[in-house]
Amino acid sequence: MITTVTLNVAIDKSYVIEELKKGEVMRVLKCTKTPGGKGLNVARVIKLCGEEVLATGFVGGHSGAYVEDLLKEQKIEYDFSHTAFETRTCINVLDREGNSSEFLEPGEPITQEELNDFLGKFEKIIDTSNIITISGSVPIGVDTDIYSKLVTMVKEKGKKVILDTSGELLKEGIKACPTMIKPNRDEVQALLNISVANWDELVNGARKLQRMGIEIVAVSLGTDGALVITKDAIYHGKPPRIQPVNTVGSGDSMVAAFAVGLARGYTIEDTLRYAIAVSAANTLTMTTGSFNEEDMEKLYDQVSITRQ
């Protein structure tokens, strides 16, 4: 079983409108709702890959129950801690020209009791999981060392953990040496307080992170694919050139595919090829954190992997 942790769940609402006009009434042409928060995108993609997945984190109130209903429809197992406050909603407005304007609710603080309840639940969940992914931001009031604590709990039980977050959460989180991290280029620069101008500098930065005790450092590079560094090798995986329709959730799709590859015992090279194919296939669908099997299989054969 792969478990995905989403502490800052949201209902992602997407509005399609003609044009976004300040101070005017606008009719929504199409409205879709999906369970959101990066970890839930990861869960959806793991399920599409054909692996069993459990989603955990916090949900609350009617909107939290709605998130659980949506997951049930998608046949994704869940076991959340319940909070007194309502799960937040995030709105993405897409106009005719393809502009996307996002409105992200801040959410509300969780209490110490709610946090303790989650930690107790998480302890038990680790026992039934082989791999755990931790993604995204945290509710207001949660300390920035929370992911460091979760990673330590997972590692103490000898299980694998992938951490995909940013800012202070990532800085603190890597101190506990997760099995794998998947920063993008910006996140590497912020993490090491460096500016990366070329490939060698990127490799040096990623190598520095790997030497801190992180087994697999995968740096995602959008259209350029991903750089993967382990203690034994350096790989560059590249997708073919494609026409993306929605790149949101590509990083989450990549994390999901890495978790699946590791769970299936693929080699690092095969895992990278699979992760590039799944994440590139995600950009070919409108739905965030989704892919068509056919697209993925076609792309899989076109991914180039070079070992340095």
Ligand SMILES: Nc1ncnc2c1ncn2[C@@H]1O[C@H](COP(=O)(O)OP(=O)(O)OP(=O)(O)O)[C@@H](O)[C@H]1O
């Ligand atoms: N335009 C694209 N064409 C082909 N593949 C893409 C494209 N954009 C993203 N990908 C694939 O998705 C992977 C992750 O994308 P990216 O590097 O943008 O992640 P990210 O910045 O973490 O995204 P997220 O917003 O989901 O956090 C890339 O390594 C690549 O394999």
Ligand SMILES: [Mg+2]
């Ligand atoms: Mg990302």
